[in-house]
Amino acid sequence: MPMVNIAGKDYEAVEEKVELTEGHWEVVNFLREYYAEYQIAPAVRVLTKAIGKKLGPDKGNNKYLYELFPYGPAKQACKIAGLPKPTGCI
Amino acid sequence: MLHIVNKSATDRGSLESCLAMATKGSAVLLIEDAVYAATTGGAAAAKIQAAAADLKIYALGPDLAARGMAARVLDGVNVVDYAGFVDLVAEHKSCQSWL
Amino acid sequence: MSDMDEMEDGSGIVKKFMFLNRKAPHGTVYALEGLEVVLITAAFDQDVSMVFTDDGVYQLLKGIDTKGIEVKDFSKTYRALDGYDIEKLYVDQSSIDARGLTEDDLIVDVTVLSVSEMANLMAEQDVVISF
Numbered sequence: 131m132p133m134v135n136i137a138g139k140d141y142e143a144v145e146e147k148v149e150l151t152e153g154h155w156e157v158v159n160f161l162r163e164y165y166a167e168y169q170i171a172p173a174v175r176v177l178t179k180a181i182g183k184k185l186g187p188d189k190g191n192n193k194y195l196y197e198l199f200p201y202g203p204a205k206q207a208c209k210i211a212g213l214p215k216p217t218g219c220i
Numbered sequence: 221m222l223h224i225v226n227k228s229a230t231d232r233g234s235l236e237s238c239l240a241m242a243t244k245g246s247a248v249l250l251i252e253d254a255v256y257a258a259t260t261g262g263a264a265a266a267k268i269q270a271a272a273a274d275l276k277i278y279a280l281g282p283d284l285a286a287r288g289m290a291a292r293v294l295d296g297v298n299v300v301d302y303a304g305f306v307d308l309v310a311e312h313k314s315c316q317s318w319l
Numbered sequence: 320m321s322d323m324d325e326m327e328d329g330s331g332i333v334k335k336f337m338f339l340n341r342k343a344p345h346g347t348v349y350a351l352e353g354l355e356v357v358l359i360t361a362a363f364d365q366d367v368s369m370v371f372t373d374d375g376v377y378q379l380l381k382g383i384d385t386k387g388i389e390v391k392d393f394s395k396t397y398r399a400l401d402g403y404d405i406e407k408l409y410v411d412q413s414s415i416d417a418r419g420l421t422e423d424d425l426i427v428d429v430t431v432l433s434v435s436e437m438a439n440l441m442a443e444q445d446v447v448i449s450f
Contacts, residue, residue, distance in 0.1 A: 261419015282387025
Protein backbone atom coordinates (compact mmCIF):
# COMPACT_ATOMS: atom_id res chain seq x y z
CA MET A 131 0.00 0.00 0.00
CA PRO A 132 1.47 3.42 -0.87
CA MET A 133 2.58 5.53 2.06
CA VAL A 134 1.95 9.24 2.40
CA ASN A 135 4.37 11.44 4.26
CA ILE A 136 2.57 14.14 6.22
CA ALA A 137 4.62 16.49 8.36
CA GLY A 138 7.41 13.95 8.75
CA LYS A 139 5.11 11.04 9.66
CA ASP A 140 4.20 8.18 7.34
CA TYR A 141 0.57 7.22 6.90
CA GLU A 142 -1.02 4.51 4.82
CA ALA A 143 -3.08 5.97 1.99
CA VAL A 144 -5.61 3.20 2.64
CA GLU A 145 -7.01 5.32 5.48
CA GLU A 146 -8.50 7.58 2.83
CA LYS A 147 -9.57 4.57 0.71
CA VAL A 148 -7.59 6.05 -2.17
CA GLU A 149 -4.84 4.23 -3.97
CA LEU A 150 -2.45 6.99 -4.90
CA THR A 151 -1.65 6.94 -8.60
CA GLU A 152 0.64 9.31 -10.46
CA GLY A 153 -2.42 11.45 -11.18
CA HIS A 154 -3.16 11.81 -7.47
CA TRP A 155 0.43 12.74 -6.71
CA GLU A 156 0.35 15.42 -9.40
CA VAL A 157 -2.52 17.11 -7.59
CA VAL A 158 -1.09 16.53 -4.09
CA ASN A 159 2.29 17.96 -5.10
CA PHE A 160 0.60 20.87 -6.84
CA LEU A 161 -1.30 21.68 -3.64
CA ARG A 162 1.88 21.55 -1.58
CA GLU A 163 3.65 23.91 -4.00
CA TYR A 164 0.66 26.26 -4.01
CA TYR A 165 0.62 26.30 -0.20
CA ALA A 166 4.38 26.96 0.01
CA GLU A 167 3.98 29.91 -2.33
CA TYR A 168 0.76 31.48 -1.02
CA GLN A 169 0.35 30.08 2.53
CA ILE A 170 -3.23 28.93 1.83
CA ALA A 171 -4.88 25.91 0.27
CA PRO A 172 -6.77 27.04 -2.85
CA ALA A 173 -10.57 26.95 -3.20
CA VAL A 174 -11.76 24.22 -5.61
CA ARG A 175 -12.56 26.76 -8.32
CA VAL A 176 -9.06 28.25 -8.05
CA LEU A 177 -7.43 24.80 -7.91
CA THR A 178 -9.27 23.62 -11.03
CA LYS A 179 -8.25 26.71 -12.97
CA ALA A 180 -4.62 26.54 -11.81
CA ILE A 181 -4.33 22.80 -12.54
CA GLY A 182 -5.71 23.48 -16.02
CA LYS A 183 -3.06 26.11 -16.58
CA LYS A 184 -0.24 23.86 -15.41
CA LEU A 185 -1.29 20.35 -16.46
CA GLY A 186 -3.72 21.04 -19.30
CA PRO A 187 -7.53 21.24 -19.71
CA ASP A 188 -7.98 17.44 -19.59
CA LYS A 189 -6.91 17.64 -15.93
CA GLY A 190 -8.17 21.10 -15.05
CA ASN A 191 -11.83 20.13 -14.79
CA ASN A 192 -14.16 19.03 -12.01
CA LYS A 193 -14.89 15.60 -13.51
CA TYR A 194 -11.23 14.55 -13.55
CA LEU A 195 -10.47 15.93 -10.10
CA TYR A 196 -13.58 14.44 -8.46
CA GLU A 197 -12.78 11.06 -10.00
CA LEU A 198 -9.35 11.20 -8.34
CA PHE A 199 -10.69 12.54 -5.04
CA PRO A 200 -14.36 11.57 -4.63
CA TYR A 201 -14.65 13.41 -1.30
CA GLY A 202 -13.73 16.68 -3.02
CA PRO A 203 -10.44 17.68 -4.60
CA ALA A 204 -9.94 20.55 -2.19
CA LYS A 205 -10.86 18.85 1.05
CA GLN A 206 -9.64 15.30 0.47
CA ALA A 207 -6.55 16.12 -1.58
CA CYS A 208 -5.53 18.77 0.98
CA LYS A 209 -5.88 16.19 3.76
CA ILE A 210 -3.64 13.75 1.90
CA ALA A 211 -1.18 16.57 1.16
CA GLY A 212 -1.01 17.33 4.89
CA LEU A 213 -2.49 20.79 4.43
CA PRO A 214 -5.31 22.63 6.19
CA LYS A 215 -8.72 22.76 4.55
CA PRO A 216 -9.12 25.59 2.04
CA THR A 217 -10.24 28.86 3.59
CA GLY A 218 -14.02 28.92 3.74
CA CYS A 219 -14.33 25.16 3.23
CA ILE A 220 -16.72 23.71 5.81
CA MET B 221 12.38 51.98 34.90
CA LEU B 222 11.51 49.98 31.79
CA HIS B 223 8.60 51.20 29.66
CA ILE B 224 7.09 48.77 27.17
CA VAL B 225 4.94 49.97 24.25
CA ASN B 226 3.07 47.54 21.96
CA LYS B 227 0.69 49.75 19.93
CA SER B 228 1.38 51.46 16.62
CA ALA B 229 2.16 55.14 17.10
CA THR B 230 0.13 55.95 13.97
CA ASP B 231 -2.94 54.19 15.39
CA ARG B 232 -2.88 54.98 19.14
CA GLY B 233 -1.40 57.56 21.46
CA SER B 234 0.40 55.17 23.80
CA LEU B 235 3.92 55.94 22.55
CA GLU B 236 3.30 59.63 23.06
CA SER B 237 1.93 59.04 26.57
CA CYS B 238 4.95 56.87 27.36
CA LEU B 239 7.51 59.39 26.10
CA ALA B 240 5.83 62.15 28.11
CA MET B 241 6.14 60.13 31.33
CA ALA B 242 9.51 58.43 30.86
CA THR B 243 12.20 60.15 32.91
CA LYS B 244 15.82 60.66 31.90
CA GLY B 245 17.83 57.44 31.87
CA SER B 246 14.76 55.19 31.58
CA ALA B 247 14.53 52.45 28.99
CA VAL B 248 11.75 52.21 26.39
CA LEU B 249 11.20 48.86 24.65
CA LEU B 250 9.07 48.84 21.49
CA ILE B 251 7.37 45.53 20.70
CA GLU B 252 4.61 44.25 18.37
CA ASP B 253 3.06 47.08 16.29
CA ALA B 254 5.04 49.71 18.24
CA VAL B 255 8.22 48.72 16.36
CA TYR B 256 7.07 50.72 13.31
CA ALA B 257 7.95 53.86 15.30
CA ALA B 258 11.60 52.76 15.38
CA THR B 259 11.91 52.72 11.58
CA THR B 260 13.07 55.29 9.03
CA GLY B 261 10.70 57.53 7.11
CA GLY B 262 7.71 57.24 9.42
CA ALA B 263 5.90 59.99 11.29
CA ALA B 264 7.21 58.83 14.69
CA ALA B 265 10.87 58.66 13.62
CA ALA B 266 11.66 62.23 14.70
CA LYS B 267 10.00 61.68 18.08
CA ILE B 268 12.02 58.53 18.72
CA GLN B 269 15.27 60.16 17.66
CA ALA B 270 14.63 63.15 19.91
CA ALA B 271 13.75 60.83 22.80
CA ALA B 272 16.92 58.77 22.29
CA ALA B 273 18.94 61.70 23.68
CA ASP B 274 17.59 61.10 27.20
CA LEU B 275 16.22 57.54 27.01
CA LYS B 276 17.56 54.18 25.95
CA ILE B 277 15.35 52.99 23.09
CA TYR B 278 15.07 49.28 22.30
CA ALA B 279 13.04 47.41 19.66
CA LEU B 280 12.26 43.69 19.50
CA GLY B 281 14.02 42.11 16.50
CA PRO B 282 11.54 39.28 15.73
CA ASP B 283 8.69 41.84 15.65
CA LEU B 284 10.67 44.07 13.26
CA ALA B 285 11.38 41.09 10.96
CA ALA B 286 7.74 39.96 11.01
CA ARG B 287 6.74 43.43 9.75
CA GLY B 288 9.34 43.64 6.97
CA MET B 289 11.16 46.35 8.90
CA ALA B 290 14.44 44.64 9.89
CA ALA B 291 16.48 46.71 7.43
CA ARG B 292 14.87 50.07 8.27
CA VAL B 293 15.75 50.51 11.94
CA LEU B 294 16.63 54.06 13.02
CA ASP B 295 20.16 54.84 14.21
CA GLY B 296 20.27 54.97 18.00
CA VAL B 297 17.68 52.21 18.44
CA ASN B 298 19.03 49.00 19.99
CA VAL B 299 17.54 45.81 18.52
CA VAL B 300 17.10 42.99 21.05
CA ASP B 301 15.91 39.38 20.77
CA TYR B 302 13.61 37.58 23.25
CA ALA B 303 16.57 36.84 25.58
CA GLY B 304 17.42 40.54 25.50
CA PHE B 305 13.77 41.32 26.37
CA VAL B 306 14.07 39.09 29.45
CA ASP B 307 17.39 40.74 30.42
CA LEU B 308 15.79 44.20 30.21
CA VAL B 309 12.92 43.17 32.48
CA ALA B 310 15.37 41.58 34.95
CA GLU B 311 17.73 44.59 34.92
CA HIS B 312 15.10 47.18 35.76
CA LYS B 313 13.52 47.59 39.16
CA SER B 314 10.07 48.23 37.70
CA CYS B 315 8.25 47.89 34.46
CA GLN B 316 5.30 49.75 32.90
CA SER B 317 3.38 48.40 29.92
CA TRP B 318 1.50 51.09 27.95
CA LEU B 319 -1.29 48.79 26.75
CA MET C 320 -22.15 32.55 -14.31
CA SER C 321 -24.65 31.04 -16.79
CA ASP C 322 -28.33 31.96 -16.98
CA MET C 323 -29.17 28.47 -15.76
CA ASP C 324 -27.22 29.00 -12.53
CA GLU C 325 -28.99 32.29 -11.96
CA MET C 326 -32.40 30.68 -12.33
CA GLU C 327 -31.50 27.79 -10.09
CA ASP C 328 -30.16 29.61 -7.06
CA GLY C 329 -31.79 33.00 -7.49
CA SER C 330 -28.45 34.77 -7.34
CA GLY C 331 -26.80 36.76 -10.08
CA ILE C 332 -27.14 40.07 -8.28
CA VAL C 333 -23.72 41.69 -8.25
CA LYS C 334 -23.05 44.30 -5.58
CA LYS C 335 -20.02 46.49 -5.07
CA PHE C 336 -18.18 45.36 -1.95
CA MET C 337 -15.32 47.28 -0.41
CA PHE C 338 -13.09 45.65 2.18
CA LEU C 339 -11.34 48.41 4.07
CA ASN C 340 -8.10 47.43 5.82
CA ARG C 341 -6.74 49.89 8.37
CA LYS C 342 -4.66 47.74 10.77
CA ALA C 343 -1.04 46.61 10.81
CA PRO C 344 -0.62 42.88 10.12
CA HIS C 345 0.33 41.02 13.31
CA GLY C 346 -0.48 43.13 16.38
CA THR C 347 -4.19 42.36 16.01
CA VAL C 348 -6.07 39.63 14.15
CA TYR C 349 -7.99 42.09 11.92
CA ALA C 350 -5.66 41.88 8.89
CA LEU C 351 -5.70 38.09 8.68
CA GLU C 352 -9.45 37.87 9.37
CA GLY C 353 -10.16 40.47 6.70
CA LEU C 354 -8.08 38.58 4.16
CA GLU C 355 -9.91 35.32 4.92
CA VAL C 356 -13.29 36.97 4.50
CA VAL C 357 -12.20 38.33 1.13
CA LEU C 358 -11.10 34.86 0.00
CA ILE C 359 -14.48 33.42 1.01
CA THR C 360 -16.38 36.29 -0.63
CA ALA C 361 -14.54 35.55 -3.88
CA ALA C 362 -16.74 32.45 -4.28
CA PHE C 363 -19.85 34.66 -4.68
CA ASP C 364 -18.72 36.49 -7.85
CA GLN C 365 -19.24 39.97 -6.45
CA ASP C 366 -17.51 43.21 -7.45
CA VAL C 367 -14.82 43.30 -4.77
CA SER C 368 -12.41 46.14 -4.03
CA MET C 369 -9.74 45.78 -1.36
CA VAL C 370 -8.54 49.03 0.12
CA PHE C 371 -5.50 49.63 2.32
CA THR C 372 -5.29 52.86 4.31
CA ASP C 373 -3.62 54.07 7.52
CA ASP C 374 -1.64 51.23 9.19
CA GLY C 375 -3.34 48.80 6.77
CA VAL C 376 -0.70 49.64 4.16
CA TYR C 377 1.84 47.82 6.36
CA GLN C 378 0.06 44.53 5.46
CA LEU C 379 1.45 44.70 1.93
CA LEU C 380 5.14 45.24 2.74
CA LYS C 381 7.76 43.11 1.02
CA GLY C 382 10.42 41.33 3.06
CA ILE C 383 8.18 40.10 5.89
CA ASP C 384 9.74 37.22 7.88
CA THR C 385 7.48 35.83 10.61
CA LYS C 386 9.60 32.85 11.72
CA GLY C 387 10.77 34.70 14.84
CA ILE C 388 7.23 35.34 16.11
CA GLU C 389 5.94 31.93 14.97
CA VAL C 390 2.89 33.05 13.05
CA LYS C 391 1.82 32.43 9.46
CA ASP C 392 3.28 34.81 6.88
CA PHE C 393 0.02 35.74 5.19
CA SER C 394 1.66 38.55 3.22
CA LYS C 395 2.28 35.82 0.59
CA THR C 396 -1.47 35.23 0.36
CA TYR C 397 -2.11 38.69 -1.13
CA ARG C 398 -0.32 37.40 -4.23
CA ALA C 399 -2.93 34.61 -4.54
CA LEU C 400 -5.81 37.13 -4.82
CA ASP C 401 -5.30 37.44 -8.57
CA GLY C 402 -6.11 33.70 -8.94
CA TYR C 403 -9.33 34.35 -7.00
CA ASP C 404 -10.22 37.08 -9.57
CA ILE C 405 -9.77 39.81 -6.98
CA GLU C 406 -7.86 42.36 -8.98
CA LYS C 407 -8.96 45.69 -7.53
CA LEU C 408 -6.41 46.56 -4.87
CA TYR C 409 -6.19 50.20 -3.81
CA VAL C 410 -3.70 51.94 -1.54
CA ASP C 411 -4.08 55.41 -0.05
CA GLN C 412 -1.29 57.73 -1.18
CA SER C 413 -1.17 59.80 2.01
CA SER C 414 -0.93 56.66 4.17
CA ILE C 415 2.15 55.31 2.36
CA ASP C 416 3.70 58.79 2.26
CA ALA C 417 3.26 59.25 6.02
CA ARG C 418 5.03 55.94 6.64
CA GLY C 419 8.00 56.62 4.35
CA LEU C 420 6.88 53.91 1.91
CA THR C 421 6.51 53.79 -1.87
CA GLU C 422 4.66 51.51 -4.29
CA ASP C 423 7.95 49.60 -4.83
CA ASP C 424 7.90 48.49 -1.19
CA LEU C 425 4.63 46.55 -1.74
CA ILE C 426 4.34 42.81 -2.47
CA VAL C 427 1.49 43.14 -5.02
CA ASP C 428 0.55 45.54 -7.82
CA VAL C 429 -1.86 48.15 -6.51
CA THR C 430 -3.57 51.31 -7.68
CA VAL C 431 -2.54 54.28 -5.55
CA LEU C 432 -5.36 56.77 -4.97
CA SER C 433 -5.51 60.25 -3.49
CA VAL C 434 -7.78 60.85 -0.50
CA SER C 435 -10.49 62.38 -2.69
CA GLU C 436 -10.34 59.51 -5.20
CA MET C 437 -10.58 57.08 -2.28
CA ALA C 438 -13.56 58.98 -0.90
CA ASN C 439 -15.35 58.72 -4.24
CA LEU C 440 -14.60 55.00 -4.48
CA MET C 441 -16.05 54.47 -1.01
CA ALA C 442 -19.15 56.53 -1.81
CA GLU C 443 -20.03 54.39 -4.83
CA GLN C 444 -20.00 51.07 -2.91
CA ASP C 445 -23.11 49.08 -1.96
CA VAL C 446 -21.39 47.54 1.05
CA VAL C 447 -18.28 48.58 3.00
CA ILE C 448 -16.79 46.07 5.42
CA SER C 449 -14.08 47.34 7.74
CA PHE C 450 -11.18 45.52 9.35
